Amino acid sequence: AQSVTQPDIHITVSEGASLELRCNYSYGATPYLFWYVQSPGQGLQLLLKYFSGDTLVQGIKGFEAEFKRSQSSFNLRKPSVHWSDAAEYFCAVDQPNAGGTSYGKLTFGQGTILTVHP
Amino acid sequence: ETGVTQSPTHLIKTRGQQVTLRCSSQSGHNTVSWYQQALGQGPQFIFQYYREEENGRGNFPPRFSGLQFPNYSSELNVNALELDDSALYLCASSDRYNEQFFGPGTRLTVL
Numbered sequence: 001a002q003s004v005t006q007p008d009i010h011i012t013v014s015e016g017a018s019l020e021l022r023c024n025y026s027y028g029a030t031p032y033l034f035w036y037v038q039s040p041g042q043g044l045q046l047l048l049k050y051f052s053g054d055t056l057v058q059g060i061k062g063f064e065a066e067f068k069r070s071q072s073s074f075n076l077r078k079p080s081v082h083w084s085d086a087a088e089y090f091c092a093v094d095q096p097n098a099g100g101t102s103y104g105k106l107t108f109g110q111g112t113i114l115t116v117h118p
Numbered sequence: 119e120t121g122v123t124q125s126p127t128h129l130i131k132t133r134g135q136q137v138t139l140r141c142s143s144q145s146g147h148n149t150v151s152w153y154q155q156a157l158g159q160g161p162q163f164i165f166q167y168y169r170e171e172e173n174g175r176g177n178f179p180p181r182f183s184g185l186q187f188p189n190y191s192s193e194l195n196v197n198a199l200e201l202d203d204s205a206l207y208l209c210a211s212s213d214r215y216n217e218q219f220f221g222p223g224t225r226l227t228v229l
Contacts, residue, residue, distance in 0.1 A: 004160075036220075043122070043208060043220035044161070090160050104151050104210070104218050105174050108160030 002027040002093050006109035013081050014117045021076040021112050023091030031093040032102045033074040035065055038111075039087045047089075050074065051101070061085070086116045122211050122221035130227045131199050139194045139224045143211030149173070150192040151218060152184060155206040167192055196226075204228045 003026045013019055025031060032051050036044040048059025055067040065076045074091060092106040123142045131137050143150050149168045153161035163176040167186035181197040190211070196203055204227050210218035 006160075041222070043222045044210075045220070046217060049217075092160075101216065103166075103174070104149060104212050105163050105166055105176070106151075106153075106161070106218075107163065108153075110158075110160050 002031060002095070002107050004091050004093055004107055004109035006089075006091055006112050008112045009110070010113045010115070012115040012117060015083050016080050019076075019078045019081045019085070019114070021089050021091075021114070023074045023076065023109060025072050025074065025091070025093045027072075027093060027095075030069065030096070032096055033065075033067060034092040034094070034102075034106065035059065035063070035074075035076045036090045036092060036108075037061075037087045038090065044090065047076070049102075051096070081114075081116055083116045083118060086114055088113050122209060122219050124207075124209055124221040124224050126224060127222070128225045128227075130229065132229050133199055133201060135199050136195065136197045137199060137226060139196075139207050139209075139226070141192045141194070141209035141211070141221055143190045143192065143209075144219050147211035147213050147219070148190050149212045150186055150190065151210045151212075152192070152194050153208040153210065154178075155208060155223070156202075157205070161208055164194070199228045201228050 005024045034049045035047040091109045094102040125140045151166040152164040155161040165175040166173045170186045183195045185193045206223040208223045210220045212218040
């Protein structure tokens with residue numbers, strides 16, 4: 001069974017500082033990988049996804065993530081954090097299907113809450 | 119283009135009761151997935167519906183059931199509510215295997 005671990009429950013950074021949120025997955029092959037963000041009272045918004053190809057993936061709001069097969073990791077980064085980035089971030093995996101896309105039956109990590117200090 | 123909507127926003131029930139949550143998928147989407155998000159946890163996959171048929175189920179008991187209608191909207195039904203069913207219930211719609219778009223969720227409290 002696939003699983004996702006986000007080791008950091010809560011991270012605090014200063015505005016303008018760089019950010020890295022960690023994600024490790026367990027899966028027999030290369031899964032499809034996602035990062036979502038959830039603001040209070042909101043649903044989940046997709047930041048970026050990795051299916052194949054270039055292991056450095058660019059997303060919305062200035063976020064990027066790097067897939068490292070040898071470490072089973074898919075860490076999320078941002079060079080300079082803004083106060084509006086404060087939210088909860090979820091890493092998720094899905095099985096690839098024969099058509100080359102995601103089944104849409106995601107397994108999520110526990111989430112990392114990001115606090116941004118002015 | 120209308121996004122994914124869910125109703126109601128909040129709901130309070132007592133143990134043993136039954137509840138129905140509703141989801142309107144985004145225009146053009148034929149697949150709806152439901153997730154349960156307990157407080158402090160990540161969402162857990164409940165089941166998925168594709169063109170009115172269940173298309174996969176997570177580790178949830180049969181008292182969690184669903185429907186998808188010809189317009190691709192969906193319902194999640196939970197019978198015999200338990201305290202642990204208190205959670206945010208999210209639905210996500212997609213065009214088959216493409217990107218999922220999540221609704222804002224329904225907050226269910228079971229007393």
